[in-house]
Amino acid sequence: MTDRSTATAGAVVVLANRTAGHRRHAALVPAVLDLLAAAGRPVRLLDVGTAVEATATCRAAVADGAAALVTVGGDGTVxxxxxxxxxxxxxLGPVPAGTGNDFAVSTGFPPDPIAAVRLISAAIRDGRSRPVDLARVTGPDRTDRWYGAVLAAGFDAIVNERANRMRWPSGPRRYDLAVLVELARLRPRRYLVGLDGVSQRMDAVLVAVGNCASYGGGMRICPAADPTDGLLDVVVAGPVGRGTLIRILPQVYRGTHVQHPMVRSYRAREVTIDTAGVIGYADGERVGPLPLTVTAVAGAVRLLR
Incomplete structure (x- = not known):
């Protein structure tokens, strides 16, 4: 049974983004609700509009005693x-139905949304969940934010910020144009990076902090990242030019970019990043300006698997 009342105590609560994945899975929600109901608990679909409303409604449902929270969408919804x-x-049960589903796939959920929701439903029925790590990011105002996949704090974040300011063109072409604009403006920046309290200055064009291996729909920017080891993986691309960066970027999908002599990898429990003029993005979502502090929190969320 699907319960659309206001009570969430003991219910499986569903947060669905019907516009995720360019609406490829817009008709998926009824099937998700039916499959979840087969687990034997009441199911409630949250009625939300904006991202702010979604966060507030999810928090209210958790405070009200929800049995589980299931997302239907991509990394932004998660x-x-x-x-x-x-x-x-x-x-949490993430049903991968977005353009980028890096957290769900990296933590062992099938990329097919129906297969994933069947796995989640079985876990609810059996009372089964397992802990995985999250990253907690703190800005200058001391406000905390959680993320599951990767924090971007270099060229990739700058491209995101550019694309979000653009009003034309629409769709993926906006991001492609933003890449071209920022490649033309590419310059290394002087970063101050702290790894478990030890700081060093680095000239770099890209800095990524991964709890999981990939972002952007399968780009394995931090290929060795493991969301169960209690550590963060940091990948830094040094002061390369446009031509070198263009050659390195396609290798990110295979994770082989870390073999390039200008790419360095680190591992730490706490990472601080600072440079001028960069807005950090986590799970593809805008976090805020650097400096940022990222802390690995072991077992911070339980997943329905």
Whole structure:
């Protein structure tokens, strides 16, 4: 049975983004609700509009005693849900239905959304969940934000910021144009990077901090990252020019870019990043200006697998 009442105590609560993945899975929600209902618990579909409403509604559902929170969408939808379930006993079930599903796939969920929701439903029925790590990012105002996949704090973040300011063109072409514009403006920046309290200055064009291996729909920017080891993986591309960066970027999908002599990898429990003029993005969502501090929090969320 699907319960659309306001009560969430004991219910499986569903946060669905019907516009995710360019609406490829817009008709998926009814099937998700039916499959979840087969687990034997009441199911409630949240009625939300904006991202702010989604976060607030998820937090209210968790506080009200929801049995589980299931997301239908991509990394952005998961990111909103993480703000509610991180550090609680309420498990999360991410149904991968977005353009980028890096957190769900990296943590062992099938890329097919129906297969994933069947796995989640079985876990609810059996009372089964397992802990995985999250990253907690703190800005200059001391506000905390959780993320599951990767924090971008270099060229990739600058491209995101550019694309989000553009009003034309629409769709993926906007991002492609933003890449071209920022490649033309590419210059190394002087970063101050702290790794477990030891700081060093680095000239770089890209800095990424991964709890999971990939972002952007399968780009394995931090290929050795493991969301169960209690550590963050940091990948830094040094002061390369446009031509070198263009040659390196396609290798990110295979994770072989880390073999390039200008790419360095580190591992730490706490990472601080600072440079002028960069806005950090986590799970593809805007976090805020650097400096940022990222902390690995072991077992911060339980997943329905």
């Amino acid at each position: 990111h909103l849900a993480l703000q509610a379930v991180a550090g609680t006993d309420v498990p």
